[in-house]
Amino acid sequence: MFELYREDPDKADRLLFGRVTHPDRRGFLKSAGLGAMAALVGGAIPFHRTMPAHFIPVALADMPVIQGKDGLVVLNERPLNAEAPAPLLDDAITPTERHFVRNNGIPPASVDAAAWTLTVDGLVATPLKLGINDLKRRFDVVTRALTLECAGNGRAFFDPPATGAQWTYGAVACSEWTGVRLADVLKAAGVRSDVVYTAHEGADTHPSGAASGLPISRGVPIAKAMDPSSLVAFAQNGRPIHPMNGAPLRLVFPGWPGSCSQKWLTRVWLRDRVHDGAKMAGRSYRVPGRPVAPGEQLDETDFVIIEAMPVKSLITRPATGHRAATRALQARGHAWAGERTVDTVLLSIDFGATWIPATLDDPANPHAWQNWRAAIEFPGPGYYEIWARATDSEGVSQPHAVAWNPKGYLNNAMHRVAVTVA
DSSP: OHHHHHHOHHHHHHHHHOEEEOTTSBEEEOHHHHHHHHHHHTSOOTTGGGOBTTOOOHHHHTOOOBTTBOSOEEEEETTEEEEOOGGGGOSSSOOGGGSOEEOSSBOOSOOOGGGOEEEEEESBSSOEEEEHHHHHHHSOEEEEEEEEEOTTTTGGGOSSOOSSOOOOSOSEEEEEEEEEEHHHHHHHHOBOTTOOEEEEEESOBOTTOOTTOOOOOOOOBHHHHTSTTOEEEEEETTEEOOGGGTTTOEEEOTTSBGGGSOSSEEEEEEESSOOOOTTTSTTTTEEESSOOOTTOOOOGGGEEEOOSOOOEEEEEESOTTEEESSSEEEEEEEEEBTTBOEEEEEEESSTTSSOEEOEEOOOSSTTOOEEEEEEEEOSSSEEEEEEEEEEETTSOBOOSSOOOOTTOOOOOOOEEEEEEEO
């Protein structure tokens, strides 16, 4: 909408609202256009006849929208970060329009798949330069349901507050990704015996726009890169990847912080040391290696790199604030556990005094989240909270509250929703 008004405001008025510009610069809205604008702003517009031409109501100007992303809540606009409210994540496979957006930089202006190339170099026997068609032709193409989660998901609930995007529950998704195994590509290049870590580069730029600014460049241990679930992906849910999710080419390292899964991928190079690119050093995507008090002053040597994400669950039905007409209710959601699987999901409606076992599905494939459901019977009318607690295959359960850390990472405290029974 804003682009249309910048390019040709008269045309924008006609196309969007059927508005005809009068010589005195008033804009006369036809009935259909007036109805459309009223629907968008949420009510009738009594003084529409005095509305100026080329006028965008402030209710629309303040409404952040990402094309192709339905219902996401925008947390930051530069760089762009947006999450889905928990009820919108109800699908077993997350639709592309509900997949969260986590940008560390400014996306590239052009994402032409036909012209895109990936360079594989560093400590390899044969450096490679591959187009997307080369990837499809030379390597097995696979499709996997894979869970991606931002390491800062849940940051909004830390006390004292942690800096960064204030994610609540929606910086997680499990879409189907199609691509080739990164391991196959690296084997074709020839991995040297002294390789320790990968390094990734993308086509995005630093949020400042300064040419000297370094965009995010992270990496993973070579063992994670060689995992058969680690993909170089070119499709999401059977279609080209959404531009805000890294089109036309990205990495997918399921079960690890989403920041490892470089978007707009242009290069993978192999190193004989831990990668030291932007957002790899300091406190970025790191947590203290020991328990710390909230607000404690720490040295950078106290921090360790986040690898596998912890066990976690999400209630997608009912939504918090739900008013139940009867005492019986069906609850459902998802659970996941980084490199592990989930063994059990338990629910409580009495603040953790007793627990109700949920029916838990197996993952669709390794590193997919697991869907669960449970029948709940409330003893009577009143206010209740539904708590969900997942336990992973090593016996580790979600806590009531997590240890504080300065960057607000890895909050896997139990999800709670409020329900009132009539």
